[in-house]
């Protein structure tokens with residue numbers, strides 16, 4: 001069974017995000033970049049499935065600038081066997097990414113396509129769903145448990161009301177949630193081995209995908225600064241305070 | 249020194265390990281005056297962190313020393329100073345000579361398990377009567393048949409209460425004052441005649457255990473000799489270069505953190521109607537210290553480049569050791585001042601590093617010893633005097 005895992009390079013979750021002064025986006029110059037944490041979870045799941053003997057090959061894929069090859073190297077250190085880099089220096093919107101990933105699926109024919117449920121940069125939470133729709137294959141989003149048996153996957157999903165368990169036919173698209181697993185530490189020998197694993201380069205053009213997306217970013221702004229909190233000593237004081245603000 | 253993706257990933261794994269497996273326990277270990285060396289090192293060994301620049305034949309990664317410097321810097325994200333130093337003993341103080349000059353057999357017996365994290369190592373040079381003056385050690389190792397019989401005592405031995413073996417410097421010749429009569433010998437610490445019950449009470453670095461070790465007619469196989477008899481002093485001087493560069497790199501992150509913590513604290517603490525940080529004397533001082541820290545980092549990287557290129561890096565390693573130790577004292581003292589009473593509290597991060605980093609001007613060769621080496625290398629004094 002072949003698993004495809006898509007990984008995205010994003011600003012590291014520890015970095016305090018700064019909006020560019022002209023509001024055109026978020027500053028990334030000299031900022032630490034890492035693999036999207038949800039994609040790490042997807043990678044981890046694929047590697048665990050491989051260790052269990054369910055998956056035999058893991059292919060990592062990314063769509064983005066030349067620098068994203070580092071994110072692919074991280075995926076290879078996790079345990080991907082090889083990687084595909086769809087090189088695109090410009091902005092990549094969810095639908096463009098989805099179309100590129102669908103084109104890669106067309107070549108690779110994976111049985112399982114694992115993605116993070118969203119990327120922590122723009123939090124769009126769309127790519128996995130779009131891929132499934134474009135492929136016309138089943139999808140299971142927000143997975144917190146994945147079990148594969150034969151040509152079916154049983155997936156527990158985190159939904160507002162609690163947990164929902166569904167069974168889907170493979171090939172399928174699964175987007176993973178935070179509680180699915182805890183990604184491993186990258187071992188140093190694996191980090192060095194990753195350097196020698198193959199990375200195949202392609203472009204949106206090669207894949208027949210248009211680079212332009214349908215969305216236009218009008219403005220990026222920082223959230224309003226939080227006003228200073230007040231410490232209250234008693235419940236009565238808290239209730240009075242809330243009433244004062246018209247919240248009760 | 250060029251930070252590649254692989255350097256960054258090694259640092260990342262290290263930082264993650266520190267954040268998840270070390271920092272949550274440090275308060276307890278500081279209080280107990282003890283860290284579970286076997287447990288921590290075993291976990292680090294599994295990740296491949298203990299043999300980055302060691303040969304692949306003993307389970308290392310065989311990478312150049314720049315990767316080790318990336319590791320040392322990342323270790324500096326520990327919430328206190330004891331652990332980076334104690335781990336450094338395992339990777340850069342007790343093992344370089346064994347890796348460079350030990351027989352294959354001796355390496356398999358002691359180095360491979362140290363890299364795997366199965367054995368804890370210590371370095372035994374200093375003695376009650378000789379610290380800076382390494383040549384003045386009194387411990388003797390007499391060759392009797394196939395064995396060395398060792399007697400003497402070693403003081404301030406890091407990891408000493410729990411290490412499995414110590415890389416010991418001893419006199420193997422009759423002349424006890426010279427340089428050519430010393431040898432490095434691997435001594436298993438469960439050997440008969442070893443007493444190391446005395447754990448020492450320290451000003452700082454309290455999570456790291458430090459011991460006095462007595463050796464009374466301890467017998468070890470002659471094959472435990474590292475390299476050649478009589479070359480121990482030279483081997484140890486070379487081994488010191490790794491130790492000193494490691495120590496320098498391992499405290500950069502701590503100093504950076506102290507500056508940032510101080511900016512955060514003084515940015516929030518108000519006096520006379522404005523944050524303390526708004527006083528020019530405070531933010532100028534912090535900026536100046538940060539500038540010095542970056543200059544130190546550049547010096548460390550230059551020394552690393554020389555080590556990687558196989559050049560004699562003694563001058564730059566000594567300078568890095570001196571500057572890092574001096575800056576650590578200046579920086580933690582200056583920052584502590586701006587915290588006021590809160591800085592004097594045991595639990596504050598600035599007090600932690602004020603205590604812990606104080607060691608660096610003493611351990612691994614005191615500042616004055618570095619200055620002596622630097623003066624000689626620059627030709628100001630000694631045999632190579634050129635002025």
Ligand SMILES: Cc1cc2nc3c(=O)[nH]c(=O)nc-3n(C[C@H](O)[C@H](O)[C@H](O)COP(=O)(O)OP(=O)(O)OC[C@H]3O[C@@H](n4cnc5c(N)ncnc54)[C@H](O)[C@@H]3O)c2cc1C
Nearest residue numbers: 371372373374378379380404405406610611612613614616
């Ligand atoms: C926490 C801790 C851990 C340690 N771990 C180890 C370990 O694992 N293994 C080990 O072998 N040792 C270890 N040491 C010992 C350490 O290396 C020595 O303390 C250090 O080398 C200084 O030696 P000393 O204490 O004997 O000082 P001394 O040699 O007595 O010197 C005292 C002071 O005199 C000054 N001085 C010395 N020489 C000169 C000079 N030529 N010119 C001018 N001034 C001079 C310096 O300021 C020096 O600090 C450790 C020490 C500590 C405190």
